[in-house]
Amino acid sequence: MRSTIKYTLLFATIPLCIASGVFVFKDRCYLLVSLTIVLLSCGAFFVTFEKGDRSTHRMVILAALTALSVLGRSLFAPIPFFKPVSAVVIICGMQLGVESGFLCGALSAFISNFFFMQGPWTPFQMFIWGVIGAFAGLMAKILKKSQPALIVYGGLSGVAFSLFMDIWTTVWYDGTFVTSRYLALVVTAMPITAVYCVSNVIFLLFLARPIDKKLERLSKKYGI
Numbered sequence: 001m002r003s004t005i006k007y008t009l010l011f012a013t014i015p016l017c018i019a020s021g022v023f024v025f026k027d028r029c030y031l032l033v034s035l036t037i038v039l040l041s042c043g044a045f046f047v048t049f050e051k052g053d054r055s056t057h058r059m060v061i062l063a064a065l066t067a068l069s070v071l072g073r074s075l076f077a078p079i080p081f082f083k084p085v086s087a088v089v090i091i092c093g094m095q096l097g098v099e100s101g102f103l104c105g106a107l108s109a110f111i112s113n114f115f116f117m118q119g120p121w122t123p124f125q126m127f128i129w130g131v132i133g134a135f136a137g138l139m140a141k142i143l144k145k146s147q148p149a150l151i152v153y154g155g156l157s158g159v160a161f162s163l164f165m166d167i168w169t170t171v172w173y174d175g176t177f178v179t180s181r182y183l184a185l186v187v188t189a190m191p192i193t194a195v196y197c198v199s200n201v202i203f204l205l206f207l208a209r210p211i212d213k214k215l216e217r218l219s220k221k222y223g224i
Contacts (some may be wrong), residue, residue, distance in 0.1 A: 002047050009044040010102050010134060018123045022171055027120035034110050034122045041106040041130060045099045061215070062100050065092040069108040072203075074115050081195040085112070086157050087203030089129050090150075091211050093136030094143050101133025121168055128164040132157045144212070154204045158196030162189055 014037055021033035045062075049055050065088055072084035085108050093101020109125035136143060136153065143150045166189060170182040 005047050006044045006099055009040050009047075010099070010130070014040050014127055014130075018127055021120075021123055022168075023175070026175065027172070030120045030122055031118060034118070034126060037106055037123055037126050037130075038110055041099075041103045041126075045103045048097075048099055057218070058096055058100065061218070062092065062096055062104060065096075065211075066104050066107045066111070069104065070112045073108070073112045077116070081192050082199040084199070084203040084207070085109075085129060086132055086161060086196070086200045087154065087207055089133040090136040090143075090154060090157065090200075090204065091208055093133035093138075094140045094208075095212070095215055096137070097140070098134045098137035101135075101137040102130035103133075105129030105131070105133040120172065121165070124165060124168040128161050132160065150204055150208060151201050154200035155197040158198075158200045159193055162186075162193035162196055 017033055017036050017040065021027065021029055025033075049059075069085050069088040069092075072088060076083050085105075089101060089105040089108060092104040096104075106126040106129065109122060109129050113119075113122050113125070139149075139153065143153055163186065166182060166185045167177070169185055171177050173181065
């Protein structure tokens with residue numbers, strides 16, 4: 001029952017919320033949509049929350065990884081499209097699970113955009129980064145055991161982020177989705193997509209193992 005509610009909130013209710021913002025409110029209520037996504041993401045997280053030190057420690061780690069993601073995006077602001085957000089979100093999903101990975105991605109976009117500027121694109125960023133984190137949680141066993149699998153997932157996450165954001169750009173022009181326009185944007189954005197992929201892989205190679213070791217120590221010391 002809990003899992004059903006969690007997946008319904010993340011993969012049905014949130015996309016419906018984004019679609020309503022685009023087609024019903026014409027991108028005029030993007031802050032309201034963004035706040036709704038935050039609340040729904042938190043709802044999915046707290047559905048699986050259980051009382052006790054273990055869950056409390058998980059919240060602390062989630063907050064720390066989200067802060068690292070936001071700080072990393074800000075620090076690398078001078079380098080266009082080269083950001084550690086996807087890598088940190090993937091690590092969060094791997095270590096803490098589906099709902100934590102999604103919440104980390106959604107919050108990373110929402111909070112960091114107070115620095116980068118909020119806009120109609122924010123809900124799209126929140127959702128795709130959330131999905132990247134959630135699927136990392138679903139594939140956690142594979143990604144933890146195999147570094148090549150982690151690298152491939154990081155690269156594919158960069159492609160997925162670019163393709164999904166191109167959907168927003170396509171619809172932004174006149175409120176309709178035109179396939180030819182979308183394909184033209186995908187081709188035009190290929191250099192940017194390549195940067196996304198490379199940055200994800202580089203940050204995963206540098207961050208995944210050190211963070212995993214830190215969490216292993218916490219697990220042994222506090223039973224997280």
